[in-house]
Amino acid sequence: MIKDRGHNMDVISKGRDLFADRLMEKIANKGNPSVLGLDPRIELIPECFKEDADGRTRTAAEAVLEFNKALIDAVWDLVPAVKLQIAFYEALGLDGMLAYRQTVQYAAGKGLITIGDVKRGDISSTADAYKAAHLDGYFACDAITLNPYLGFDSVEPFIAACKDNGKGIFILVKTSNRSSGDFQNLMADGEYLYVHVARKVSEWGLGIKGGCGYSSVGAVVGATYPEELRLLRSIMPNVPFLVPGYGAQGASGDDVANAFDKNGLGAIVNSSRKVMTSYLSAGKGTDVTRQEFVRYARQEAINMKEDIKKGIEKRLVSKEGW
């Protein structure tokens, strides 16, 4: 699928360094649109990460960093990007925030695109401060997620960073959780709220389209709502999708296939818990060795890649809905 279609990448403009182009190029190079989610829940971290080589007990944040490094080492050559859910780092205080930054830097050092799942959203003067924190400064990633509830001026500083500094954003459109319909599915002027948001996200990204055909202003669309995913793909033809919900939240390769375009491009699919807990699925406990942990994680990442690939190919063959 994607690797075979690497020629699509030839049209990438070399003149501007846009996030969208770097992302799509990386996806093409790896032949894999999946993202390693790094959402470290302490209770899921195997014992082997909790002590250092000298037998000293690591702090929770140190264990998190070791755990993340092992996961990155296991799959860095397979995946184009990592996504860090910042809540799990904030829960560990300053040490956790340091582990967040160190993980971002470690992943970037392996050539991976880094996405901070921070879902910020505030008035414009505050948005400037969040931009300083999460796109330019101490916690800087290549891209972050944003919440659209406050409207355009809350997103504007980040759009400027997409245009001028090669950064990316993914704005929540239709989320993967059970209650996402509470407000997102309210019907206004004959269309769901999430469709209104989708149209705005599409519009906001118009001036930041790369040679790859996609904008640096992306959308978060949950894989757990495959029909909505298909509709939104057609409404936002130039918007890259960040798709959560695969694996532990219940969505399959067939479900996520709806996020991709006719060329099998345009989306990245996140899995956090499924890769992180592959040792549990394999029947092991938290006493798993580091070597075993890495082997299971790598195998699960390969399975995910193949599963998504199959889903996309099935859809490309059927041409259904395009």
Add this chain to the structure above:
Amino acid sequence: MIKDRGHNMDVISKGRDLFADRLMEKIANKGNPSVLGLDPRIELIPECFKEDADGRTRTAAEAVLEFNKALIDAVWDLVPAVKLQIAFYEALGLDGMLAYRQTVQYAAGKGLITIGDVKRGDISSTADAYKAAHLDGYFACDAITLNPYLGFDSVEPFIAACKDNGKGIFILVKTSNRSSGDFQNLMADGEYLYVHVARKVSEWGLGIKGGCGYSSVGAVVGATYPEELRLLRSIMPNVPFLVPGYGAQGASGDDVANAFDKNGLGAIVNSSRKVMTSYLSAGKGTDVTRQEFVRYARQEAINMKEDIKKGIEKRLVSKEGW
């Protein structure tokens, strides 16, 4: 107004330690429903905070902490609460996050209610982690702000903390910024999106109503939209309002009066820039002395209290709109 109506507080239930009761009691005791906003922009911090007693240059985060302490010292006996906009601390990295915690603790030590303006919102397993970070753990405040875009399950863990641990939340309903209408004012089933959110916020807080008549599940409603404020007050009779937008964002005491109930209760009004930059309004520059800075800040806090009091009294006399 409020102090004179302190007898309303006699009905506070002593059986449960609810945030709403503590907040309303504190407002009554101080006779002042205004909140000191601590949103430290480096460029607004006077020179006197940038060096310590030995002439050593402070780091930005250290200067922020000193600045915050001076503001708290200036007004702690006048105001019931402080609100920290976390973006300005995140922008300073780990040191900033430490200053956030230290400021929260300093304010709590002065008997002030602490509100973390974090506007988080995520799927429920992630919401648990945010709850651990911002209500229970390292960055814990008495209350935080939340974004409703993901619906009920994203708010549920925080509601549990309101019920069981005496915490409070303020959910964004109608925000104060220019673009707030982009989505919040979409009309669904004959009502604005923000009205739908308001009804849900009201419903979610039903089981957590204190003796004061208000719930620990509050709403953020911008003072810059006074008509909406009045409408929302009637739709959410038991929901305490956190009202941003006073001062630098343009709203007056008359505007914010619409947030209060017939007894002049039920809302807290935030001002960040107006108090913080009172030395600039007084014609001073960043070379202002600490003593002068404190005097101007205190005077501005008193002016704000009087301005809001006048607005409320005018409205109580007119009885208009109740």
